[in-house]
Amino acid sequence: MANNNFIDYVKITCRSGKGGAGSHHFFRAKGLPNGGPDGGDGGRGGHIILEGNSQLWTLLHLQYRKHLFAQDGEGGGENLRTGAQGEDIVIQVPLGTVARDAETGEVKLEITEHGQRLILTPGGRGGLGNDHFKSATNQAPQYAQPGGPAIEEQVILELKLLADVGLVGFPNAGKSTLLSVVSAAKPKIADYAFTTLVPNLGVVAYRDYQSFVMADIPGIIEGAAEGKGLGTRFLRHIERNSMLLFMISCDSLDVAAEYRILLSELEQHNPELLDKKRLLAITKSDMLDEELEAELLASLPADMPPTIFISSLTNKNIQPLKDMIWKALHE
Template identity: 55%
Template sequence: MKFVDYVTITVRSGKGGAGAVSFRRARFQPKGGPDGGDGGDGGSVLIEADPHLYTLLDLRYNRHHFAENGQPGSGANRKGRDGKDIVLRVPVGTVVRDTNTGEFIGEVVAPGERVVLAQGGRGGRGNAFFKSSTRQTPRFAQPGEPGREREVTLELKLLADVGLVGFPNAGKSTLLATLSAARPKVADYPFTTLEPALGVVSVEAYASFVMADLPGLIEGAHEGKGLGVRFLKHIERNAVLLFVLPVTSEDPAAEYRALLGELEAFNPALLGKPRVVALSKIDLLPPGEREHRAAGVRAALPDALPVFPISAVAGLGLEPLRRALWEQVRAVREAGVTG
């Protein structure tokens, strides 16, 4: 299934039905008075968060969504039928903005949460509503309110507990595939991950967290280079950041600083998220050099961060890393902080 995280659609709510002008005419009541009913409300267009969806693909191929108009009222105080709403199901973490003005309309961050994109027009009042002691036979009614048409942009920002951050070919996809049941594309060349992938990492019987493998960063990503902002926007919704630095790098600490600089340039608030460092591919080093190399990286990092030497291929050091990530995720959850 193709991952689609950005789409523009046109929505239009239904117009309200007109109120009726009617007078009761019965056999023994030739002047029975006004009995025109109200018009029905127009249908609205909404989005609803569906936890079983992970992409906006369906909306890419169906970009026009017009709700039903309300029906006019009629005599005998009969109200017109309301127009049917249109509910578009989208993944959790979808943000909606007005395409033309950039106005923030809303976002859905919990399953079942809804946001109205275009409110249906209200139905007009029938003439029965306007009857009073001084106005016995009103011969007018309200027209229904018009619907609203607008172009909106939906953008998906992945909600995950842990986001993997690293340059291309750092070993992020292999790590996700090893810790979870996810099967992202894995190969020995850069940019194998072109689309985000999610996996559930189990910690104990009833504890787990969601990990996101995101496309690799390159320097200048905050300016749109490489996959640029498409990658960085997903990091905004990750609660904990796991920096993956390959042991084969000439200077892992410099690589970490470069990654941190890209995040800060895109959104300084990202630096406030908890961080963990994984020194990957340690199976490429002799056993005696692994901890020495990890200690050197720890000492060179600008922050006092935990560094875990790991090898996803050989299964080395994964359990301590899993536990450390779980402790960070649990602390964020207990503090009530969202991505």
């Protein structure tokens, strides 16, 4: 996904169609000047509908489509003729899209499956014709029901990528390099901080033609919850991951301290993230010999998650890392 093509947040104005009015027509024919009511019902106004599409990975196609106006329903006619329904607007969105009310922040719906269709903004109901209101005491009702009003609202669409494993770490911890090694994803890689500016997804091939999905998000720094660096804007993309893989470079001055900083930033963003399974990968460990690894491992507190030393440069322990991830995903 190109940086300038990845859009995970859009604000749009939606207006559904208003319902058509019911008819208050009376049947008239030669020799029958005072026929009974035969007014038809009005048509429903058009809905605005979201539909899941597994082939989409961004909300880019909605970035410049800020107004969605559905068609109004038509009024009912004579001879119990029902008015035509207003045409619905169906918007394709990536899986993991959440729709919120722009004013209250309340979640309206979530799209999680391919082909799933949910009504975002419902159209107004069609009004009933006067035929519905006839009775023994009122055989010629002079009224019909008006159509339901249109609904106009501002909606925020947010994308939360659906992945099995979320990579968490400081900038330059080796997250993008790992993703490029274990999958066909081609994230930008360089030796300076914040080379990853948007999330990247990769499908990781495993044994016996099985696979899992890994998500790399921009690096977190201390104070991200207060907006430092890239802030926590992209942390929504790991809210739905089954587990988190923390990645810390072996040249860190204090691995345990970095881990706790990362954990603290996650907790400030969403405490529920701490309920996810966690693994720790100490990266760039081709620079370490067995003695240094043992020394570093012994220095880690007992409450650290299961830990493995890896090197994406030399493929050191890449397969054992996959095994650990697969086991954690299927426990």
